[in-house]
Structures are given as structure tokens and as C-alpha cells.
């Protein structure tokens with residue numbers, strides 16, 4: 001699309017700061033995030049209570065009620081992090097509707113769009129229930145957040161509160177109940193406010209006849225029908241037309257701000273009703289899993305090469321994994337879900353998922369080797385792609401193979417999914433050049449890159465040593481795993497590293513991956529051990545191929561550790577431990593328009609302009625972050641970010657610049673509950689990020705019916721390149737799609753393309769589809785992507801068209817401009 005300066009100017013005029021919904025961030029008013037998290041906490045507490053009573057246990061509702069205290073009361077203290085993560089995803093999708101569906105009245109109950117607004121809610125709720133039935137929790141969380149936004153807006157934008165109702169309008173979540181007594185288009189509803197006083201601007205006849213109305217806004221048309229109320233606020237040009245003023249209750253400073261707290265509290269009650277409706281359909285266990293709370297919650301995800309060349313290894317993998325599963329049974333580390341994907345030299349899949357350990361062992365034992373006996377290239381990335389699309393965020397994955405990938409074209413798609421799910425991928429590669437070899441097999445380069453991007457390791461071992469290397473699976477599939485340090489060096493170097501261990505850390509483990517790597521480790525108390533001492537003062541050094549593991553004997557490891565490495569080969573150093581103290585992060589897009597706030601970015605951040613992260617600290621309430629830094633993955637460049645405390649353990653971290661290439665995040669903080677000197681803690685992200693000079697955007701709260709075609713537009717923007725961009729689109733269900741294979745950007749700004757995807761008639765209701773849209777600049781020198789999760793739901797109508805409105809495209813362009821200064 002051509003960026004027309006006149007239209008840009010018009011957009012600039014329209015998108016002045018102003019509220020169009022409950023605020024996204026606010027100190028004095030109640031925001032969408034607060035409404036959402038309050039309703040989730042209260043309903044989840046109710047479900048925990050019901051489950052406890054069903055199991056004959058006692059449940060005491062914690063006071064204060066927060067993610068940490070509720071996880072503890074719900075007998076699942078280690079799920080505080082995943083509970084927070086799930087609430088965060090739901091809230092982020094709630095906000096997404098404000099920012100990405102700005103101006104689409106039915107998503108906000110603006111302009112008396114009650115019937116269409118109700119349809120937005122009920123079709124999203126249908127999707128939530130259907131997605132849960134098929135255990136597609138991640139997609140269910142997104143649809144739930146979208147449904148909540150529209151529902152909450154009703155209480156701010158309509159006159160429900162002014163009509164004097166004391167409880168939520170239940171019919172909004174019940175498709176079979178009528179929405180009655182809506183003021184028709186010709187009925188006047190408001191008079192002008194007197195000066196700035198809008199109290200009493202709704203006509204008495206509307207109140208006495210209990211007619212339902214809502215404010216009109218200029219985002220869906222410059223003029224409103226005669227006599228109608230407006231939404232109000234500077235952003236809404238209709239509020240300057242007769243009858244002047246507005247009726248929204250978004251904040252205390254809104255036209256009907258005197259009713260803000262009543263509206264927000266009713267929105268909380270309505271959101272609780274919505275959650276209880278989902279609970280009734282899902283049952284206790286699935287509802288708690290949706291919220292990230294379960295007895296145990298870590299997922300064991302295994303992607304295994306079943307080519308004939310792997311026959312011996314497969315037997316070993318079966319044996320080792322069965323042992324690990326048995327070892328974790330009944331402990332807090334017992335996986336809550338098992339995922340298995342197979343691939344060989346010709347094919348990949350299927351993916352099987354189960355929550356039952358015995359069933360998983362049966363599935364694993366049923367695997368037999370097929371195909372070529374020689375180790376030819378494999379469909380490894382396809383198998384990994386499938387596992388990444390169906391695993392929860394932050395999964396630990398283990399890939400077993402003995403040959404290079406045949407499907408290298410999937411590398412960028414796999415990278416996109418690693419970055420967006422923040423999963424960690426470890427490769428166990430049995431193609432060492434020879435037992436004595438001291439160099440890495442060049443065929444494994446892509447695996448190394450993917451492992452590095454995810455904070456995982458590419459372990460190269462001979463088949464005989466595989467059992468020694470699989471300890472990584474046992475260590476990593478722990479509910480409380482934290483990363484204390486991570487560095488990757490891609491060439492020979494001698495370098496000193498240090499890392500901080502705090503008193504909450506147990507099971508400290510140091511991994512060094514690399515051939516010909518000499519090192520000396522020094523503990524805080526000054527004891528040291530070199531790589532040549534396999535049994536030394538600090539601990540045993542276990543070696544399997546290029547993979548070395550040290551588990552210090554002493555539990556007195558608190559303080560600063562040092563590792564001096566001297567290596568003639570590339571290497572990685574990774575230090576992990578177990579602790580309840582950890583941090584979660586999302587890359588967010590900060591926007592001032594159309595509403596001030598932020599939304600989680602589903603693509604790489606831009607390499608010019610600020611990079612902003614939303615950080616959440618998990619653990620106890622006494623933890624305060626003091627520093628955040630972006631650290632070059634393969635070098636020493638460190639950039640400090642600035643932290644702004646958002647309350648509730650959340651911080652916004654802003655970096656005016658970040659390292660070129662890939663980088664990780666390090667946070668440092670203090671434990672304010674103790675005053676001794678050793679209260680500092682430090683954590684690293686395992687996922688490595690990178691920025692891009694290309695932007696890719698698309699909007700979809702995509703719900704469509706089996707047999708239907710979903711259409712959506714996507715935009716590619718750049719301030720750095722011009723010319724042709726190769727477009728690659730993939731969906732994990734292999735549904736038919738149509739899209740342009742390239743887009744030409746000749747104006748130096750952006751272009752947009754149309755995409756359609758068709759679900760076959762036989763698609764089960766509740767199926768989710770992970771769609772990645774990638775755009776690569778000439779020669780593949782730079783690329784970006786957007787990841788979307790869509791839901792196929794029976795009975796929602798043949799297809800929902802998701803074409804972007806002109807306004808949205810223009811606002812997106814405008815924001816891209818802003819963000820790429």
C-alpha cells in the first residue's frame with residue numbers, strides 16, 4: 001500500500017491520546033489487566049477449593065490472594081510461574097483487542113453493536129471450550145483473553161450501569177438467550193452535556209424504558225446518527241457533535257468517570273461468570289491446566305529419529321526415558337504431559353500427546369526403526385517444527401538423530417517458533433566423526449545454531465556414550481529449573497566467566513559443551529578444580545562426547561563462581577539450578593496510539609528504536625529487580641536497560657540499543673526480606689533474541705468453521721531495504737493456503753499481501769492451527785515473522801473475514817514508522 005501523506009496526516013489527527021476502553025495501564029483507574037487478573041484469581045481459587053473438597057482435602061483461601069499464594073494453597077507451589085505466564089497470555093490477548101482491533105465497533109460494544117458484540121464473545125467462548133476439549137490450552141488462552149476484552153468493554157461503553165442493574169448481563173455469554181430492548185437506530189438516547197458535566201446526559205425516556213444503548217465513536221464513522229450518545233474522549237470526534245459529550249466509564253477522568261468503579265467491578269463479576277461458564281464445560285482439572293496450575297506441569301517432549309540407522313539408539317532412548325519417567329513418578333518433577341514426535345529420512349509425524357506416563361512408555365516402546373539403514377539426511381526439522389507448534393511455551397525438548405537435516409528450508413520457521421514459544425531444544429547427536437575425534441561434525445551446524453538460539457545444547461556422542469549424555473533430560477525436566485549463566489563462543493578463545501549463586505538455588509549444575517575445552521572452576525570459597533581432574537575438590541566431572549557435566553558436591557555454593565576456559569574449539573557454558581525464584585519475559589510493543597499501553601509482540605523487535613520487555617519475577621514477594629542487561633550471545637557486549645516497576649512483581653525494561661546479532665537477557669535483583677550481604681540473585685534467559693530491520697504484522701483472532709476459508713491480510717514493513725521480499729507461510733496442520741510468494745516494496749515503507757487458509761470439512765472442532773508468516777529480504781540477509789494461533793470451531797458460520805480495515809493498515813504503518821526511527 002502506498003503511504004499517502006494526506007492519509008497519514010488524517011491518522012495523526014485521529015489517533016490522539018485518549019481512552020477507548022478501560023485503560024491498559026493506569027494508576028488511578030482499574031485497568032483491563034487488573035479486571036482480568038482479579039477475576040482469574042477469584043475463580044481459580046474457587047476451582048482449587050472445589051478440587052480440594054472433591055479429594056477430601058482442606059482448602060484455605062490465601063490472604064492476600066496472588067499468583068504465588070494461590071499456587072501454594074492449591075497444593076502446587078511450583079506452578080506460580082506457569083500460573084503467572086498463563087494469566088499474562090490471557091491479559092496480553094485482552095489488550096491485543098484494544099490495539100489491533102481498534103475501530104472495529106463490535107469488539108468493543110461501541111455504536112450499539114450489541115448483537116454482533118455478543119457474537120464476538122460467544123464464538124470466542126465456543127473456541128475456548130472446543131480448544132480445551134482437544135487439550136489445545138495455549139490457543140484457548142488467547143481466545144479467552146479476546147472474549148474477556150469485549151465482555152469487559154460492555155460495562156464501560158453501554159448504559160447498563162446507568163440503567164441501575166446490580167449484576168452482570170448473563171445473556172451476553174449465552175447464545176441462546178435474547179439481547180432485548182436495544183434502542184433502535186432512530187431513537188435518540190442522549191442530550192448534550194452541560195459544560196463538562198455529563199452526569200444525566202442519557203435521556204430519561206431511555207432510562208425509564210430500560211433501553212440498552214452504547215456510545216458511538218468516530219473510529220467507525222465520522223458522523224453518528226442524530227440524537228445518539230457518543231463514547232467520548234478527545235479521540236472520539238463524534239463527541240464534539242450534538243449531542244456533545246460521552247458516556248464511557250473507562251477511567252475516573254472519563255465523561256461517566258463517576259461510575260468507573262461500579263463499571264469495573266461489574267466487569268470483574270462478568271469476567272468471573274465467563275470463567276465459571278468455561279469451568280463448567282472444562283471441569284476442575286482442565287480448568288486448572290488452562291490456568292497453568294496443576295500438581296506438576298513440566299512437559300517432556302521427545303523428537304526421535306526412527307530411521308533404521310538409529311535402531312540401536314532407539315532401544316537405548318526407550319530404556320533411558322523409561323528409567324527417567326519411573327524416577328520422577330510421584331515427585332514434584334513428574335511431567336504433566338508427554339509429547340512424542342517421530343521422523344525418518346522420508347517422512348515425519350505423527351505427534352502423540354498424553355498425560356499418562358504408562359501410556360507414554362507404551363507409545364515409546366511401540367516405535368520401531370524404518371527406512372534406510374545408512375544415515376542419510378533426515379526430516380528432522382519437520383519433526384521439531386511439529387513438536388514446537390503443539391507444546392506449551394517454555395517446554396524443554398530433546399531431539400535424537402544421527403544425520404544432518406534434509407529439510408533445511410524449515411530452519412527459519414523453527415527459529416521463529418523457538419523465539420516465540422521460548423522453548424529450549426537439546427540435540428543428542430550420535431554422528432560423532434570418530435570416538436577419538438576432537439572436533440564437531442560439520443553436519444551438525446544447523447542443530448548447533450538452533451540449540452544456541454534456544455539456550456539448549458547440541459551434544460555429540462558415540463552411540464555407546466548415549467546413556468551418559470541423557471542425564472541432561474533428567475536434569476532439565478525439573479519444575480523449578482533456572483538458568484544461572486549462559487555463554488556461547490563460536491571460535492577458539494581463552495576467557496573468564498563468572499556467575500552468582502544465591503541461597504535459594506539447589507542442584508547447581510555446570511555444563512560445558514565443546515571438544516578440546518580446558519577449564520578451571522573456582523567456587524566462592526576459593527576451591528578450584530581443573531578439567532583434567534575428573535574427581536576433584538569440587539566434584540566429579542562426567543564426560544560424554546563433547547558434553548561435560550559438573551555437579552558440585554558442596555551445598556555451600558552461595559556467592560560468585562568463576563570459570564576460566566581455554567579452548568581451541570567452539571564451546572558453550574551453561575549453568576543451571578533449581579529455585580522458585582525465576583523470571584519470565586515477553587518482548588512488547590509500546591504504543592501511545594490508539595490507546596497508551598503495550599501488547600506482546602509476536603515477531604522480532606525492530607533493530608532501530610527501543611526494545612521493551614515486560615519482566616515478571618516469580619518466587620517470593622520480597623524480590624526486587626535492580627538491573628537488567630542484554631548480553632551478546634557470542635561475545636562480551638553488554639547493554640544495560642532501564643527498569644520501571646509496574647507493581648505485582650512486573651517491570652518494564654527498556655533498551656535504547658541492544659547488541660547486534662543474538663542476545664540474551666540477564667536480570668539481577670535483591671532479596672529485601674533479608675539484610676545480610678549475600679542477598680543478590682541473578683538469572684539468565686535461556687532463549688536468545690534478535691532484532692530485525694523488517695517487520696511483519698497480521699491480525700487474527702481467527703475462528704472459522706470446518707470446510708471454510710479464512711482470509712487475512714498481512715503487512716511487511718521496512719526502513720532499511722527495498723525490493724522483493726520472499727514470503728514463506730506455513731501451518732502445522734498442512735491445510736491448503738494461497739498467498740503471494742513475494743512482495744515488492746518499492747516505496748521504502750511497506751506492502752501488504754492477502755492470505756487464505758482452508759480447513760477441510762472433516763477437521764475436528766477445537767483444532768488449533770499455528771500459522772507462521774515469514775518475510776526475507778534479498779539474499780536472506782534479514783528476515784522477520786509473525787506467529788498466529790487460529791481455532792477451527794464447528795458452528796461458527798462458514799468463515800469470518802479478517803480483512804484489515806483501512807484504518808488499521810494506516811495505523812499499523814504509522815506505528816511501524818514510529819517504531820523504526
Ligand SMILES: *[C@@H]1O[C@H](CO)[C@@H](O)[C@H](O)[C@H]1NC(C)=O
Pocket residue numbers: 197198199200
Ligand atoms: C452535574 O450535573 C448533575 C445533574 O445533571 C448535578 O447533580 C451535579 O451536581 C453536577 N456536577 C457538578 C460537578 O456540577
Ligand SMILES: *[C@@H]1O[C@H](CO)[C@@H](O)[C@H](O)[C@H]1NC(C)=O
Pocket residue numbers: 490491634635661
Ligand atoms: C562468531 O560469531 C560472531 C558474532 O556472531 C561472528 O561475527 C563471527 O563471524 C563468528 N565466527 C565464526 C568463526 O563463525
Ligand SMILES: *[C@@H]1O[C@H](CO)[C@@H](O)[C@H](O)[C@H]1NC(C)=O
Pocket residue numbers: 502503504581619620622671673674679681
Ligand atoms: C529470600 O529470602 C527468603 C527469606 O530469607 C528466603 O526464603 C528466599 O529463599 C530468598 N530468596 C532468594 C532468591 O534468595
Ligand SMILES: *[C@@H]1O[C@H](CO)[C@@H](O)[C@H](O)[C@H]1NC(C)=O
Pocket residue numbers: 474475478506507
Ligand atoms: C537435587 O538434589 C537433591 C539432593 O541433593 C536430590 O535428592 C535430587 O534428586 C536432585 N534433583 C535432581 C533433579 O537431580
Ligand SMILES: *[C@@H]1O[C@H](CO)[C@@H](O)[C@H](O)[C@H]1NC(C)=O
Pocket residue numbers: 524525556558559
Ligand atoms: C561456605 O562458604 C563460605 C564462603 O563462601 C566459607 O566462608 C565457609 O567456610 C564455607 N562453609 C563450609 C562448611 O564449607
Ligand SMILES: *[C@@H]1O[C@H](CO)[C@@H](O)[C@H](O)[C@H]1NC(C)=O
Pocket residue numbers: 535536540
Ligand atoms: C572421588 O574422590 C573421593 C576422595 O578423594 C573418593 O572418596 C571417591 O570414591 C572418588 N569417587 C570416584 C567415583 O572415584
Ligand SMILES: *[C@@H]1O[C@H](CO)[C@@H](O)[C@H](O)[C@H]1NC(C)=O
Pocket residue numbers: 494566567
Ligand atoms: C591457552 O592454551 C594455549 C595452548 O594450550 C596456551 O598457549 C595459552 O597460553 C593458554 N591461554 C591462557 C590464557 O591460558
Ligand SMILES: *[C@@H]1O[C@H](CO)[C@@H](O)[C@H](O)[C@H]1NC(C)=O
Pocket residue numbers: 516517518532566567568
Ligand atoms: C588442554 O589440556 C590438555 C591436557 O592437559 C593439553 O594437552 C592441551 O594442549 C590443552 N589445550 C588447551 C587449549 O589448553
Ligand SMILES: *[C@@H]1O[C@H](CO)[C@@H](O)[C@H](O)[C@H]1NC(C)=O
Pocket residue numbers: 609610642654656818821
Ligand atoms: C525510548 O525509551 C526512552 C526511555 O525509556 C524514551 O524516553 C524514548 O522516547 C523512547 N524512544 C522511542 C523512539 O520510543
Ligand SMILES: *[C@@H]1O[C@H](CO)[C@@H](O)[C@H](O)[C@H]1NC(C)=O
Pocket residue numbers: 627638639640
Ligand atoms: C551496567 O550497569 C552496571 C551496574 O549498574 C555497571 O557496573 C556497568 O558499568 C553498566 N554497563 C554499562 C555498559 O553501562
Ligand SMILES: *[C@@H]1O[C@H](CO)[C@@H](O)[C@H](O)[C@H]1NC(C)=O
Pocket residue numbers: 724725726776777778779780
Ligand atoms: C527467493 O527465493 C528464491 C528461491 O527460493 C531465491 O532464488 C531468491 O534469491 C529469493 N529472493 C530473495 C529476495 O531472497
